Amino acid sequence: MSGGQLRRDGQRPLYDVLRERQARGERPAVRHCWVRATDGGDPWPGVVVAWVRGPHGWRGRVVYVVPGDDPVLVEAWVDAEHLRPAGG
Numbered sequence: 001m002s003g004g005q006l007r008r009d010g011q012r013p014l015y016d017v018l019r020e021r022q023a024r025g026e027r028p029a030v031r032h033c034w035v036r037a038t039d040g041g042d043p044w045p046g047v048v049v050a051w052v053r054g055p056h057g058w059r060g061r062v063v064y065v066v067p068g069d070d071p072v073l074v075e076a077w078v079d080a081e082h083l084r085p086a087g088g
């Protein structure tokens with residue numbers, strides 16, 4: 001890796017993994033999304049990083065921002081019904 005930043009945990013850099021998947025024609029699992037606000041307000045911007053299917057349907061592992069005077073970064077499993085793709 002450039003700059004002498006070596007991974008001590010033995011993991012490969014994410015960009016290497018993504019580059020190989022793109023070469024094989026795989027689409028990345030990461031998707032921008034909107035997370036429905038629990039109070040019915042405006043949705044929050046987020047990124048789905050994983051999906052899992054459970055006994056009650058699909059859930060996405062999402063990282064999202066709750067905006068405000070002091071924004072909060074949240075990482076959580078969210079039911080698919082509370083997610084929608086970001087346009088673009």
